[in-house]
Amino acid sequence: xxxxxxxxxxxxxxxxxxxxxxxxxxxxxxxxxxxxxxxxxxxxxxxxxxxxxxxxxxxxxxxxxxxxxxxxxxxxxxxxxxxxxxxxxxxxxxxxxxxxxxxxxxxxxxxxxxxxxxxxxxxxxxxxxxxxxxxxxxxxxxxxxxxx
Amino acid sequence: xxxxxxxxxxxxxxxxxxxxxxxxxxxxxxxxxxxxxxxxxxxxxxxxxxxxxxxxxxxxxxxxxxxxxxxxxxxxxxxxxxxxxxxxxxxxxxxxxxxxxxxxxxxxxxxxxxxxxxxxxxxxxxxxxxxxxxxxxxxxxxxxxxxxxxxxxxxxxxx
Numbered sequence: 001x002x003x004x005x006x007x008x009x010x011x012x013x014x015x016x017x018x019x020x021x022x023x024x025x026x027x028x029x030x031x032x033x034x035x036x037x038x039x040x041x042x043x044x045x046x047x048x049x050x051x052x053x054x055x056x057x058x059x060x061x062x063x064x065x066x067x068x069x070x071x072x073x074x075x076x077x078x079x080x081x082x083x084x085x086x087x088x089x090x091x092x093x094x095x096x097x098x099x100x101x102x103x104x105x106x107x108x109x110x111x112x113x114x115x116x117x118x119x120x121x122x123x124x125x126x127x128x129x130x131x132x133x134x135x136x137x138x139x140x141x142x143x144x145x146x147x148x
Numbered sequence: 149x150x151x152x153x154x155x156x157x158x159x160x161x162x163x164x165x166x167x168x169x170x171x172x173x174x175x176x177x178x179x180x181x182x183x184x185x186x187x188x189x190x191x192x193x194x195x196x197x198x199x200x201x202x203x204x205x206x207x208x209x210x211x212x213x214x215x216x217x218x219x220x221x222x223x224x225x226x227x228x229x230x231x232x233x234x235x236x237x238x239x240x241x242x243x244x245x246x247x248x249x250x251x252x253x254x255x256x257x258x259x260x261x262x263x264x265x266x267x268x269x270x271x272x273x274x275x276x277x278x279x280x281x282x283x284x285x286x287x288x289x290x291x292x293x294x295x296x297x298x299x300x301x302x303x304x305x306x307x
Contacts, residue, residue, distance in 0.1 A: 012303040016298070027170065027174075061171075139157075139160055139161065140157055144156065
């Protein structure tokens, strides 16, 4: 990876934490997306089960993964001395991570209420899809490092 | 952006799809361990097929764009590097293990769907299938092996 080559062998630990958090975060959002869309098509009882699993996936997997991704990212920047003059690509990734915090919180709150209020299921699916797209934009900036 | 940057973006997109799919199937596999009703187990294992599509596309992209990246890399490493060879070997082993574990889980899903249609009562046979040690070793072994590829990609030992 360019980031690895960019950091050099000294920042492997920091980078690994950030990348691992990012990958698990994406997987957890993908799981919630699949469950949320499935719930829209299922009968009431299995749909409620799917929404409950989606909520617990958000709480147990997505929230910790976001924390690991976020602080891992700042750990890399700090280690490389880029926390004062942050490059545009890293700044874009950080801003998307900030927006992601709001989306995770919304998924948590709406996901909880959607367990007993099925009409909120569509909102959970929409928020999860939005976050999937945001994460794809983030990894475009973090991997391609376009000049912005 | 240079050719290398685009290849890296596509390689990492593949890595996200591959590991994202693995996280989804792993999550569903863990959740079903705590469920008794066959219909719930059949639902979650059945939804795993969407993650398998992501794993397939991601596996293809990581290999193709990863090999292309090595040939384009301006950092002085090539196909003869130990970490590149080890990553390819682990990629093959991880996907083979995950594939075998996945096909065994598909059989479990079919059993769960059959039991769900026959009254949806908890079944000792289904419970035994879910806790089958061979399936668990294959599935979680595949996950750990893919994690090993990630370690090699980040640290590039010897590069």
